[in-house]
Amino acid sequence: MILLVIGVSIAAFLLISASPIDPLQANVGQAALGSMSQEQIEKLQEYWGVGQPPMERYLAWAGDFIRGDMGTSLLYRQSVSAVIAVKLGNSLFLMITAWILSGFFGLVLGIISGMNEGKFVDKAVKGYCLVIASTPAFWLALLLLMIFGVWLKVLPIGLSVPIGVEASGVTFMDRLRHAILPAVTLSITGVSNIALHTREKMIDVMESEYVLFARARGESRWSILKNHGLRNILLPAMTLQFASISEIFGGSVLVEQVFSYPGLGQAAVTAGLGSDVPLLMAITIISALFVFGGNFIANVLYGIVDPRIRKGAKER
Numbered sequence: 001m002i003l004l005v006i007g008v009s010i011a012a013f014l015l016i017s018a019s020p021i022d023p024l025q026a027n028v029g030q031a032a033l034g035s036m037s038q039e040q041i042e043k044l045q046e047y048w049g050v051g052q053p054p055m056e057r058y059l060a061w062a063g064d065f066i067r068g069d070m071g072t073s074l075l076y077r078q079s080v081s082a083v084i085a086v087k088l089g090n091s092l093f094l095m096i097t098a099w100i101l102s103g104f105f106g107l108v109l110g111i112i113s114g115m116n117e118g119k120f121v122d123k124a125v126k127g128y129c130l131v132i133a134s135t136p137a138f139w140l141a142l143l144l145l146m147i148f149g150v151w152l153k154v155l156p157i158g159l160s161v162p163i164g165v166e167a168s169g170v171t172f173m174d175r176l177r178h179a180i181l182p183a184v185t186l187s188i189t190g191v192s193n194i195a196l197h198t199r200e201k202m203i204d205v206m207e208s209e210y211v212l213f214a215r216a217r218g219e220s221r222w223s224i225l226k227n228h229g230l231r232n233i234l235l236p237a238m239t240l241q242f243a244s245i246s247e248i249f250g251g252s253v254l255v256e257q258v259f260s261y262p263g264l265g266q267a268a269v270t271a272g273l274g275s276d277v278p279l280l281m282a283i284t285i286i287s288a289l290f291v292f293g294g295n296f297i298a299n300v301l302y303g304i305v306d307p308r309i310r311k312g313a314k315e316r
Contacts, residue, residue: 071278091263098186106194114202129192141258242298
């Protein structure tokens with residue numbers, strides 16, 4: 001994981017360094033730069049790190065990051081840790097809700113579809129998953145926004161809190177109502193992958209010899225699912241579920257932009273367009289840690305779900 005994080009940080013820094021965006025023009029403006037003296041421009045270049053060798057900037061950033069100093073956000077004029085604490089707090093509710101819902105409904109739909117191969121319910125689930133898998137997250141977000149926010153007017157059209165309300169006057173229900181549409185959008189887009197893979201695994205289980213023998217003994221479909229199906233489909237479903245953390249992070253960038261939701265995804269876009277290197281690097285590393293941590297947890301849970309893996313580990 002340490003090597004992966006180092007690799008991600010190097011790749012991200014190289015991409016940021018190769019960006020064609022001029023931080024001075026993006027944040028100060030060409031007109032303002034034209035009216036400044038050379039001394040003022042040099043101070044701005046020093047502030048934004050323009051002209052310094054990339055390797056020197058990376059090593060300076062990495063040294064501070066290892067010591068726990070994420071730096072200061074050039075756009076927000078605050079410590080990066082403070083900015084991320086606020087943005088991540090807003091995004092966590094969306095991502096955790098979407099992760100749980102997409103995993104649960106993906107598993108259920110995959111089981112139902114796999115146990116009814118070739119029937120109408122199987123075709124309906126497969127058709128739904130293929131359509132959703134081909135649907136861009138931002139388009140689905142716009143569609144839900146139009147239906148529930150503009151036409152029906154039952155949910156707010158954006159932001160994380162009501163407009164014009166002081167922070168002390170914002171209730172939990174206000175935050176919940178503003179988070180429904182972004183969370184539902186992320187949940188819907190994450191269902192298809194897990195459902196389709198679970199369906200294929202469930203079909204393999206239902207066509208196996210031990211399930212054929214169980215049917216011959218007169219076991220019910222529920223008994224077959226409980227005794228033979230769940231154990232065999234949980235491992236691949238669990239792998240996909242924890243691997244989907246990266247997809248949820250990627251989807252949140254687009255969804256938060258559509259709903260103007262002040263989360264980590266929107267902060268990443270703002271930092272990228274404004275060449276805020278400390279903030280963008282910190283967001284990249286934290287996102288990578290979430291993804292790698294999810295894969296690690298999945299590996300640990302394998303031994304709990306499948307006793308054969310636990311036994312093999314003890315023998316080694």
